[in-house]
Amino acid sequence: MIPLVCLEPMQASVGVRILKRAAAVLAGVAAWGALAAPSFAGCSRPILVPASPLGQMMIVHSDTGRVEGVYPELLRDIGKAVGCTFEFRIVEPRVRAEMLVASGEMDVFVGAVRNPERDVWGRFVPLMEVEWKLVSHSPSRPPPATVGELLAMNGIVFDAVRGYNYGAAYRDLLNALDERHALDLVADPQTVVRKMQMGRADFSLMPPGTLDGALDAAEASIEFRKRVRLSHLAGLPHGVTGVYLSGSLKAEDAALLRQVLTQAARDGALLTRVHQALPAADAASYGALPASSAH
Numbered sequence: 322m323i324p325l326v327c328l329e330p331m332q333a334s335v336g337v338r339i340l341k342r343a344a345a346v347l348a349g350v351a352a353w354g355a356l357a358a359p360s361f362a363g364c365s366r367p368i369l370v371p372a373s374p375l376g377q378m379m380i381v382h383s384d385t386g387r388v389e390g391v392y393p394e395l396l397r398d399i400g401k402a403v404g405c406t407f408e409f410r411i412v413e414p415r416v417r418a419e420m421l422v423a424s425g426e427m428d429v430f431v432g433a434v435r436n437p438e439r440d441v442w443g444r445f446v447p448l449m450e451v452e453w454k455l456v457s458h459s460p461s462r463p464p465p466a467t468v469g470e471l472l473a474m475n476g477i478v479f480d481a482v483r484g485y486n487y488g489a490a491y492r493d494l495l496n497a498l499d500e501r502h503a504l505d506l507v508a509d510p511q512t513v514v515r516k517m518q519m520g521r522a523d524f525s526l527m528p529p530g531t532l533d534g535a536l537d538a539a540e541a542s543i544e545f546r547k548r549v550r551l552s553h554l555a556g557l558p559h560g561v562t563g564v565y566l567s568g569s570l571k572a573e574d575a576a577l578l579r580q581v582l583t584q585a586a587r588d589g590a591l592l593t594r595v596h597q598a599l600p601a602a603d604a605a606s607y608g609a610l611p612a613s614s615a616h
């Protein structure tokens with residue numbers, strides 16, 4: 322065990338993350354042990370998953386090709402239990418990852434919100450409820466409390482990540498910001514953080530887990546991390562996030578993946594990993610599916 326009491330603050334933080342990930346692995350093995358039964362015939366071929374940065378939900382190491390985080394580790398546990406192999410291919414930016422699943426070249430698009438355009442090419446599997454939080458960093462200006470207050474602010478820059486789609490209310494917000502010339506589209510969450518550190522962006526909107534990973538990826542300073550705020554923005558409803566399965570999957574493979582992913586949502590295997598990977602305050606933004614969405 323890492324002696325955290327002897328480490329500097331930054332080292333201690335890394336140590337805590339290592340211990341949390343180890344605990345998540347053990348929890349995942351326990352949660353999925355019951356699935357290792359002869360009734361699961363496994364997948365007919367390797368399942369291809371495009372990997373693009375999603376903070377702690379999907380961590381991409383472009384230099385080494387490693388992919389880790391909540392979703393990859395969950396899928397690997399599922400694969401071991403039911404006889405499926407998941408192959409992760411690094412694809413950036415995220416909008417290209419979606420295009421590859423839409424075209425049938427890859428199979429599973431993770432961390433997605435349902436919308437009619439995606440329903441044309443894939444099958445949505447809802448997994449958990451999440452609140453996207455307003456990200457701000459100015460110590461002298463309180464963040465707006467509502468969508469109306471945000472839109473009434475002058476001279477702001479709101480950064481949004483291309484390919485992120487949090488639902489109709491989010492798209493309406495971006496359209497309104499664009500009409501006010503206050504919207505800047507960027508490639509990834511860490512670019513949002515870097516621009517904020519340079520004073521070139523004021524606000525963004527993302528899940529806490531995404532921000533947490535972006536701060537690490539951008540190597541944000543301790544001083545900047547202390548200034549960053551996550552706050553509720555009234556006027557944007559909580560969303561349901563999950564995965565899209567490509568329509569090119571064999572029916573048997575798609576049915577198996579739907580079954581085991583839905584079970585991961587129902588029995589808490591996914592939320593267990595989320596709560597292990599994120600600080601408690603951030604993990605509180607993720608919850609079990611409302612009854613109306615769990616189908």
